Every structure is written in C-alpha cells, then in structure tokens.
Amino acid sequence: MVVDAPFPIPLKRRRRLANIDPMEAERAKAQFAAIREKFGREIRVFETSALSPSSNEASNIEVTDDFYEFTAEDYYRILGTKKQDKMLKTRRIREAEEAARRSRITKAVIRVRFPDNHTLEVTFHPSETIQSLVDLLMKVVARPELPFYIYTTPPKKQIKDMAQDFFGAGFVPGAIVYFSYDLPKGDDTTDANSGPFLQQEIMSLKGLELIIEQEQQAEPAQSAPEPEQAAPSPVVQERKPSEKKPVKPKWLKM
Numbered sequence: 001m002v003v004d005a006p007f008p009i010p011l012k013r014r015r016r017l018a019n020i021d022p023m024e025a026e027r028a029k030a031q032f033a034a035i036r037e038k039f040g041r042e043i044r045v046f047e048t049s050a051l052s053p054s055s056n057e058a059s060n061i062e063v064t065d066d067f068y069e070f071t072a073e074d075y076y077r078i079l080g081t082k083k084q085d086k087m088l089k090t091r092r093i094r095e096a097e098e099a100a101r102r103s104r105i106t107k108a109v110i111r112v113r114f115p116d117n118h119t120l121e122v123t124f125h126p127s128e129t130i131q132s133l134v135d136l137l138m139k140v141v142a143r144p145e146l147p148f149y150i151y152t153t154p155p156k157k158q159i160k161d162m163a164q165d166f167f168g169a170g171f172v173p174g175a176i177v178y179f180s181y182d183l184p185k186g187d188d189t190t191d192a193n194s195g196p197f198l199q200q201e202i203m204s205l206k207g208l209e210l211i212i213e214q215e216q217q218a219e220p221a222q223s224a225p226e227p228e229q230a231a232p233s234p235v236v237q238e239r240k241p242s243e244k245k246p247v248k249p250k251w252l253k254m
Helices: 022-039 054-059 072-085 091-104 130-140 187-193 208-223
Strands: 043-047 108-113 118-124 148-152 174-181
Touching (some): 022 043, 022 130
Antiparallel strands (some): 043 118, 148 174
C-alpha cells in the first residue's frame, strides 16, 4: 500500500557553478576591450579539433547506375520548372528583394582556421570587402612578411576577388575560411607551417571568453533565492447539516 507523504518532499538544491575569481573575469574583459580598441574589431581565438577522416570517406561513397536513371517523377518535376520559368520575376523586383535581405543582416562572423587548428573569429559588416579581412590578418599573423592566401573548402578554392563584399561572396551570416602561406617548397616553408601563426598578443585571448561566460552564468545562480516550500494546507472537513426532528403541533391530539 502506498501512503501519501503528509508533507511535500523537499527539492534538492541545484549544484552551483565553480567559483570564478571576479578579478580574473575583469582582467579578461579589459583585455578584450584593449584588443577591440586597437584593431577596431571583436576578436576571439579558440582551438578546434582536427577534421575527422569520416568526412573524407563520406565524399568517396560510390553510387550505383540506378541513381542516375531518369524516372517519370524527374520528367514531371522538370516540366513544372519550365512552367514556372514563364513567371520569372523582373529585375527590379529581384533587386528590391536582395536589398531587403541586405538590410536584415547586420554582421558577418568570419572564422579563419589555421593549420595548427587555432581559429580566429572576427566580426565584420556584410558590406565590407574581403580585403578588410586580409588587412586584419596582416596585423595579427606572426609572420606578416611572408605571402599568404585564404581559401574555402571543399573543394579547395582560393579567394582572389578581394573587392567583393561579404554579402556578395555568400559569407553571411558567417563563414569559415582557411589560411595558408604562399611559399615554394623548401626549408622556410616547413618552419612557417610549424607555427605559431598568430601573434602572442592575439593568442593570449584564447580561453578568456570561457571565463567571462562562466562568470555570467554564476551571477544569476548565486543571486537567485532558494524556492520556499509551501506549507501544506489544512484539511477542512465538511459539516453535514443537522437533521431536525419533526415537532407535532399542540392542537394535534392522538
């Protein structure tokens, strides 16, 4: 037999986050602010794991000849596409829609991945050109005297049009590009690709964002009061109305 508990079972207190040194968090914020003031950008640095070989194996999967067979469903889909071509939008409408899309997107978060698995994250405006990214890299890489290039993958495609803006390049709301030195094969190439790729001042930002996030998560957890347990409401028994005995009138005689 299961008996209901007379009082509600008290809830376990939530495990609080590890204590964060407030001074350490303030130093991290000050360091981010100094970098933002120096370069005029929001810059973050973090380390990423190497690409797993499973991603390359997935691209090498062979398909059978049945995959390329032209079916009746394909025919009707193409026929429907041709009917839609008759109702193409005018150039003015397309330009207006593109302008509306541009106005809704206010930033482009670009991540530059280096051969040593470190990633540089920078925020740009979508109307800025790719040359602004290259200019910033010239200021933060460890060896700016060496020629380099950036590319996208897969497939590997070197970015050459530096006058194109991030919106036109399809890099909004964000994109990942890769960094490589443009050197002939030799001893100097081996030394350059061994790293480090970023200056020590920029590498010092690594891990600081995590400290700030932990502090922000710990503040509401510490300030939130413990929920009070409501006292059980007393049970009120309903009283039944008392039944009155019938009274005989005086004039009635038995």
